Structure formats: structure tokens, C-alpha cells
Amino acid sequence: MWDPMSTEPHILTLAEAVRIATDAVDPDGGDELISDFRLRFEDRDEPISAISGAVEDLMAETTRSLDVEEDDPALTMAGAVVTYLAFRRDAAGEAPERLLQLAADAEFDGTPPPAVAAFLAGGEV
Numbered sequence: 001m002w003d004p005m006s007t008e009p010h011i012l013t014l015a016e017a018v019r020i021a022t023d024a025v026d027p028d029g030g031d032e033l034i035s036d037f038r039l040r041f042e043d044r045d046e047p048i049s050a051i052s053g054a055v056e057d058l059m060a061e062t063t064r065s066l067d068v069e070e071d072d073p074a075l076t077m078a079g080a081v082v083t084y085l086a087f088r089r090d091a092a093g094e095a096p097e098r099l100l101q102l103a104a105d106a107e108f109d110g111t112p113p114p115a116v117a118a119f120l121a122g123g124e125v
Contacts (some may be wrong), residue, residue: 010022012021013088014044014082021081021105025074033066033075041061048086080107 018041026034032048040062048055059079067075077100084103085092091102104112104120 009033009034011047011049012092013086014046014048015054017048017085018042018044018078020085020092020099021078024081024099025078027096031074033072034078035090036066037062037075037078048082048089051086056083059083071115073113073115076113076116077103077119079103116119 004065007120018038022034022038025031053056059082063072063075063079064070066072070076080103081099084099084106088102088106094102100120104110104116108116
């Protein structure tokens, strides 16, 4: 497991990026879709940098397969965080709220859809 306080260089894996993302969007672990998302990647130990060019497509395919309507904001943000971490691995140690905001800004150019904005604000969707 990655230790953000370590001074040793660390290679962020896809599984770790997914764990960070799912912990950020569902800290209590009660969301079934988020659990399914996490399970799909639990054994993906390749460095996320090795798939950074394809990670956006991988996240889109996976979130779409779990949420055909593509209307679950937590799942949308989990995919966005993983994609963000593929390009900004240095942000893996950010506080969850900060990481969610950084990923939303990158994914939606600062203007997330209403359901995602409500999710980020902690409101009901």
C-alpha cells in the first residue's frame, strides 16, 4: 500500500488509484456500485503510468458498464479521480475533498453537471 509520508519513490498502480478514488467518493464503503467498481480493479497492479493514455477510455467503459444511464455522480467522480491520478500521480496524497475538486475541475473544465455538483457539495442527488 502506498504511504504518502514515505520519502521513497513510489509507483502508483491502477489498483491503488482506484482505491484512492473509491475511498474519496464513498468513505464509508456502503455504495454497491462503488464497491463493484473497486472490485474490477483490485488485482490491477500495473503502474498507472503504463496505461495513462488508455485510462480515460478504460474508466469510461467501466463506469458505463456499471451505470448504463451514466447518472450516478459518485461513480462518475470515481472514474474522474482515477483518470486525474493517471496524469497527476503527485496528487495521490491530497485530502479526499481536494482530490475530488481537482478531478472535477479537470474532468468538467470547472463546470460539473448538476448531479455531480450536488454530490461534491455534499447534497442529495
